[in-house]
Amino acid sequence: MPDTLLQPETDLRTEHFDVLIVGAGISGIGGAYHLTTQRPGTSFVVLESQHSFGGTWLTHKYPGIRSDSDLYTFGYRFKPWVGPPIAAASEILRYMGEVIEENGLSPHIRYNHLIHSAAWDSAAKLWTLLATDTATGERRRFTTNFLWMCQGYYRHAEGYTPEWPGMQDYKGRILHPQTWPEDLDYTGQRVLVIGSGATAATVVPAMAGKAAHVTMLQRSPTWFRIGRNGIDIADQLRELKVDESWVHEIVRRKILFEQAKFTARSFSEPDKVAAELLHEVKRIVGPDYDVGTHFTPRYRPWHQRLAYVPDGDLFQAVADGKASVVTDEVERFTEKGVLTKSGQELEADIIVTATGFHLNVLGDIAFTIDGKPLDFHETVTYRGMMFTGMPNLVWVFGYFRASWTLRADLVADFVCRLLAEMKERGARQVEVALRPEDHNMPLLPWIDPQNFNPGYLMRGMHLLPRRGDKPEWQHNQDYWSEKDQFPGIDLKDSAFVYSR
Incomplete structure (x- = not known):
């Protein structure tokens, strides 16, 4: 003390x-x-x-x-x-x-x-x-x-990381996003990100450009909403030289209205909303990708937080081959990475536990x-x-x-x-x-x-x-x-x- x-x-x-x-x-x-x-x-x-x-x-x-x-x-x-x-x-x-x-x-x-x-x-x-x-x-x-x-x-001060068997055997580096070292150089490294929420969806595409490869290991998929990182009406109002306070209020009201409508639909017609979200994913990763396994959650949209993926960057990293998704559970850690319950060993130099807080x-x-x-x-x-x-x-x-x-x-x-x-x-x-x-x-x-x-x-x-x-x-x-x-x-x- x-x-x-x-x-x-x-x-x-x-x-x-x-x-x-x-x-x-x-x-x-x-x-x-x-x-x-x-x-x-x-x-x-x-x-x-x-x-x-x-x-x-x-x-x-x-x-x-x-x-x-x-x-x-x-x-x-x-x-x-x-x-x-x-x-x-x-x-x-x-x-x-x-x-x-x-x-x-x-x-x-x-x-x-x-x-x-x-x-x-x-x-x-x-x-x-x-x-x-x-x-x-x-x-x-x-x-x-x-x-x-x-x-x-x-x-x-600390994030939530489950205690998996064999973590002490792993020879690489284990990181939680909440305590990320600012001087970490992951250039050319094999990275394994455990988790599928908003943090994982951010980390994976951000690291994919420099890392040798990034694998996202998820127990189950998460719902994401894809869209352009821009708002048409905001751009149009600015072209018309509308005062920024007006732009802010108009766009704010528009977004709030659309969010409320979308949330209500996720309860009243969850299957339609799910189909719309998956359509956007398929449009990026392609018709041959196993969207059913890797990007179709077990729960209805908005049963958990639904994060926005700007310009679909997570899915674009997968489509470009810079990142991949494995849907499985951790059996234990090994010296080289993680052994999944299906028996696959995922080797990695760095393991990121994007597992919550x-x-x-x-x-x-x-x-x-x-x-x-x-x-x-x-x-x-x-x-x-x-x-x-x-x-x-x-x-x-x-x-x-x-x-x-x-x-x-x-x-x-x-x-x-x-x-x-x-x-x-x-x-x-x-x-x-x-x-x-x-x-x-x-x-x-x-x-x-x-x-x-x-x-x-x-x-x-x-x-x-x-x-x-x-x-x-x-x-x-x-x-x-x-x-x-x-x-x-x-x-x-x-x-x-x-x-x-």
Whole structure:
């Protein structure tokens, strides 16, 4: 344990803020912007554990890292996106940096601040957070009236890699995309990528140009949507010299409408949607390729996240012979690579385990409520952002089937409204509680696995809060309805309990 963690708490200087935001990723920077514009005069600080802003886009260094949803909707509603819809991490970081600079947010952000604990005191009506400045080793204490959790939903320090037999026998290098070494030279190397999700679909074509060959080993295929990395109407509007703010809003609305329509079709006519997606794959890989085995998932489209493959680059790498796909399971690792359950040995110099991540619940911070450790799973969620028994706290958890930032913006509007309501009432505390009419309501897992069931959620469902069977007591994953519902949330409803 570092010496700083042994420093007596009585020696710590305390800084107080009206609002404390955890995380300087896409949600935290957006939250900071909305506070400055909607609640001017509010004192706030953003605590970020990394050395800079960006979250995912800062910590992930693997080849080709890019968004898997369009930047017109992943970008903020208040700042036009002017590049291609699918963008590299560097472009997203530049965009976020402009938001920080243009709105004077830098003075509010503290980097290298790793939060260890968060304690709510009902008598003082305050959260107290203990953190370490990892750049100096100093211990810091902060108090705040309101805690805004924007830390994301997975652990950045390490990804999820299954423990396969024989991994210690392998003589090559095993990498997880989350901890990619920046100096890795894979020129002329044989690369095996285990996994078939959005990360694998990015890594494979990005490495295929330099590597001797890239093989994607998947237990089962994933659905992908193929399209040009450009939007016709955006190009046309720019040719007409339309203001970028108009272009952004028009294209944003068009994309949202089409996404909602496509998602609805994936439920109402999944076979037609599947046929359309596979048609695009066949168009690139050719009629003789075994699309049935390698690119036809066992589940309907959108049962798991459906990533966008710009210009079909993954499938083009396969068609060009630079990459190949093996659909099988890992039996064990060998000295030279991986032996599959069908008996095939896949030799590789580098093995990339694009096998997912660990769910991070509330930033891996030790929470206590009046001295009692928090059991997050025992709480019930209010619209996926507030939780019973957790006063003065809102958590940003975005959408699975749409861009994360869409919900981050909606939640930010809600937080600003809630802060205004508290001020008007003279209330120092607000929490959500089940109403009398809710007490016989069935309590269910955070999300229905028949609706959406990626591995990281299934592995971590026991850590997440429960939901009810009423709209207000669940995270419904539908931006098209929530964009109208959120502004209409009645802050005087008895589900909100205020106290002075």
